[in-house]
Amino acid sequence: MxxxxxxxxxxxxxxxxxxxxxxxxxxxxxxxxxxxxxxxxxxxxxxxxxxxxxxxxxxxxxxxxxxxxxxxxxxxxxxxxxxxxxxxxxxxxxxxxxxxxxxxxxxxxxxxxxxxxxxxxxxxxxxxxxxxxxxxxxxxxxxxxxxxxxxxxxxxxxxxxxxxxxxxxxxxxxxMRKDLPSVSLLQKTPSSPLTCHATGFYPDRADLFWKKDEEELHEDVVRGEILPNHDGSFQMSVDLDLSGLQDEDWGRYRLHPGLVAGGVVVAVLVVLAGCFIGLIFYLKKRLKGKVETLLSSSGSLMCVC
The missing domain is CATH 3.30.500.10 (MHC class I-like antigen recognition-like)
Incomplete structure (x- = not known):
């Protein structure tokens, strides 16, 4: 309080x-x-x-x-x-x-x-x-x-x-309610950072991060703060800077629809190079209720909750 x-x-x-x-x-x-x-x-x-x-x-x-x-x-x-x-x-x-x-x-x-x-x-x-x-x-x-x-x-x-x-x-x-988030992947232009945005979750204990080859990324990643929504739930986002990619790498991206835990439909970009994004949702003060759903085969970039 x-x-x-x-x-x-x-x-x-x-x-x-x-x-x-x-x-x-x-x-x-x-x-x-x-x-x-x-x-x-x-x-x-x-x-x-x-x-x-x-x-x-x-x-x-x-x-x-x-x-x-x-x-x-x-x-x-x-x-x-x-x-x-x-x-x-x-x-x-x-x-x-x-x-x-x-x-x-x-x-x-x-x-x-x-x-x-x-x-x-x-x-x-x-x-x-x-x-x-x-x-x-x-x-x-x-x-x-x-x-x-x-x-x-x-x-x-x-x-x-x-x-x-x-x-x-x-x-x-x-x-004491526990609401899972809706997750979406956003990018304004091919040169803009790739943003994974999670919203609608409660309580405010959550972690959002990028992973590559099962390891959490720290370089070229900008984490946003957990912010309140008007309905009392929370939102957060994390950006991944892709400016270092070579021009020929962009041909390896395509748009792929998927389902995340809870039946929320999102559009996710799939990269064949092999990365994925995971959201660990803390339902209480300790790590509980962790749900990771891989939406496609190994080597895809996706939002997971």
Missing amino acids: KYFYTGASNVPNFPEFVAVTLVDEIQITHYDSNTRRKVPTQDWMKRVTEEDPNYWERGSGILMAHQQWFKTNMEIMKQRFNQSGGVHVIQRMYGCEWDDETDEVKGYDRHGYDGEDFIILDLKTETWIAPVQQAVPSKHKWENNKAELAYWKHYLTTECVDWLKKYVEFGRSSL
Whole structure:
């Protein structure tokens, strides 16, 4: 679970303060300084009132206080960095991770200013790390406040995890689903990189890679990040640069239709030189549910899920 707080100064068409909560990268709540209301962004989050009837009202009040804290600290940050005006952003990301198999728990708290790390909590040593000189005063002040430090350690390792478990239970049908991807192979021109694109998978633990002769390729390969889709699923792509191929090699490519696991029809380019692309889909935190379906004989280039 992650809490993202953003305080903005002079950013056009953007609220002064925004707070969102994410569980497994799915947004579940929203608050901003224009509405001053914390609201659910998933229908199943409305069930939280069964546990706490005043959850939304109390949450709105807490975030109003955070909004004022961010506004005050924006001015402090400007002073420390010798800034008088301009566009500036303060962000905070904190939360917890819970492994439902090992019961291992991790907590984290990071603050940033204008896109750079400002100060980071080290829970193991119960100290604050100051990557920039301007954060040193905050480091000393926060470390001297032992009661506050103890509170946040307890919250991040206990209370946060308790709420996370409740949210997972409320949204189990959505958060615990396992959707396989649709995979397609794309190329704009013969000189463009060959792109394998996978979309519609959930959760976001997946790996996409090129293989040649059973070995994973690293050279001439550009991996994209895992990105969210509007429906809550995820997508990713990986490019293979073919610019090094000789002109005579292009005659060895032809278009070949195939089926991938799950019955999804894709058009794939077959190269007789002998490579294939594989997608390993991580259904849980460890490698599970790996399905590799070779669509033709050895020596073909294809998308596999």
